[in-house]
Amino acid sequence: MSQRAASILIADDDRAIRTVLGHALTRLGHSVRSTGTAAGLWRWIEDGEGDLVITDVVMPDDNGLDLLPRIRKIRPDLRVIVMSAQNTLLTAVKASERGAFEYLPKPFDLNELVATVGKALAAPAPGVKEQEGEVRQLAERNEDTLPLIGRSPAMQEIYRVLARLMGTDLTVMITGESGTGKELVARALHDYGKRAEGPFVAINMAAIPRELIESELFGHEKGAFTGATVRATGRFEQAQGGTLFLDEIGDMPLEAQTRLLRVLQEGEYTTVGGRTPIQANVRIVAATHRDLRQLIRQGLFREDLFYRLNVVPIRLPALRERREDVPDLARHFLAQMPAEGLPSKHLDAGAITRLQAYSWPGNVRELENLCRRLAALYVEEIIGAEAIDAELAEPPMVDGDGVAPAVDDENLSSAVERHLSAYFNAHKDELPASGLHERVLREVERPLISLSLRATRGNQIRAAELLGLNRNTLRKKIRELDIPVIRSVRSEP
Incomplete structure (x- = not known):
């Protein structure tokens, strides 16, 4: 694909990256100037140079993200591509909030960067002045903890999608196996979005009796049904001004699906037994581990509701699809254990290798529970491969009827006693919390x-x-x- 020749400014303290990008973009006919400092980049920008900027985040004299508001102020039409080796959701969100055209995690694919340069040069001039107040307010937030952990390519793509969605009210459908962190993603959309000051309300469709779902969602009036002795607010009303997270949407009964579709179409609803319409000022985020298209074919899910909810689909990868994130996740969970009154633990290299080799059918939730067991039941401060092998041992084989061999109470009791004995031995000098x-x-x-x-x-x-x-x-x-x-x-x- 041909690109119009342009003047491109590159700022990165890594000489090798500057050289590679300079050669690649020069071969495409662009004029390239490179610097290793933020100050050098800023001088060029003040002088009116450059049609496009490619900048790193961490540089010796300044932070590339901190330059973005200043660039927007004096040259709002100048597009900026941000590169970073930090590779967190927070980095992607800040880059988007502060007006970057695109965020690319390091190490990046050179072809992808070249393609991004082409898109940036072909895109219309950004109209950002009217949004400066909102962006400034978002940029001032300082998050101490990250809601999502992982630097794998799969997670980087999710970060970029989430960053683009933060300033919108678009309906989002999150899919993924159980335990992949769907509610964490929904909370991140809320906590980093423009409704962050409003409530985040979650409802799990699989955990509510079918006959009560409509009342739970929309509320009910006094006397609406047997047992309705007082008026009750529903989740839609509780979430006004914020985000409503509809978890396990695939388990929603068809009659409730019809009412939800009407809310999404008309923007209002009535309580069970009520007549006065109520405006629904909520952002909808739905999630499921089920195949909704299959449910549609089976007549169990409305196709029109699916398309209303699936405005922006986000698929969360299973943990086995991003094994490179396992060490960071495990360290994160173990670091949280003291807050639960459990001792601090660390993993040796052998333990990390075993964890990355495991298939994780229970995904991130299974890893978190494993870390909790390791902290509670093992004596050693440094957890080795033997402990991981013992905890992740395959379950017993089943017979032809799918029944596992019987385990008598004595064996189960002995296993529990063995784990607890190890725990108490580890704390014989000082009892735990x-x-x-x-x-x-x-x-x-x-x-x-x-x-x-x-x-x-x-x-x-x-x-x-x-x-x-x-x-x-x-x-x-x-x-x-x-x-x-x-x-x-x-x-x-």
Whole structure:
């Protein structure tokens, strides 16, 4: 693809990068000037030089992101491409908020950068003056913690998409396997977006009885149905001015889908039993681990609702698709353990290798729970490969009927006692912080409920009977423990 010849300014303290970019862009007919400092770049910009700027973020004398507002002020038509080796969501968001044409993580693909240069030179002049107040307000925020962890190419693409969406109210559909972090992405869209000052309200469709979903979403009037003794606000009303996160949207009953579609079309709704329309001032973010197109073919999901929700699709990769992020994620989770009253742990090189070789069927959530177990139940401060192998041992083989060999109570009890003995031995000189009983019960309770739901094919009534729990108690625990509910139908022989 031919490009019009242009004057391009490059600022990067790495001489090799300046040389490679200079040669590549010069071969395309462009005039290139390079500098290793922000001050040198700024002098050229003040003098009116350059049709396009390519700048690094971290330079010896200044931060490339901090130059962006100054560039916008004196030369709002000058396009800027930002490069960075920091490669975090925060970097991508700041670059977008401050007016960068594009953000490219290092190491970058040279062909991709050349293509981005072509797009920048062909794009119309940006109209940014009317947005300066909003951008300035967003740029002043200082985030101490990052909502998403990962420097893999897959995550970098997600960061760039999220950064472009922060200043919009577009409806977003997040898909991905259970445990990939769909709610984290939804929260990032809210926390870094223009509705950050409003509420973030989440509702899990799989954890609410079908007959109560409409009331939960839209609220109800007193006397609307048996048991409605007072007026109740729904999630739409609670989320006014903010973001409504519809998790596991694939589990929404068809009758509720019809009402949701009407809200998205008309921008208003009525409570159950009410007559007065209420304006819906919310941003919708939906998520599912299910294949909605397959559900549409099965008649279980409305096609018109799908297209209303799928305005901007974001697919989250499974952890096995971004294994290079496993070490950073594991270190992050282990660093959080002291806040839960658990001892600090570190991983040696062998442990990291084992973690990266594992397939992670439970994705990031499984890794987080593993880190919690390592911190709670192991004596060593440095966790080695042996501990990882023990914790990630494959489950027992099943027979032809899908039934695992029986494990008697004594063996289970012995296994639990062994782990707890190691924990107490590690703290024989100083007892750990309180709350051990609750933490251990949580570690046991989650797999027990999850496996019971799997055994009953997602039928919560049967699972409650199997466990000997009240149905409302089971639903509460599903929400508290963030247990995915996957409904399936037994195939006919």
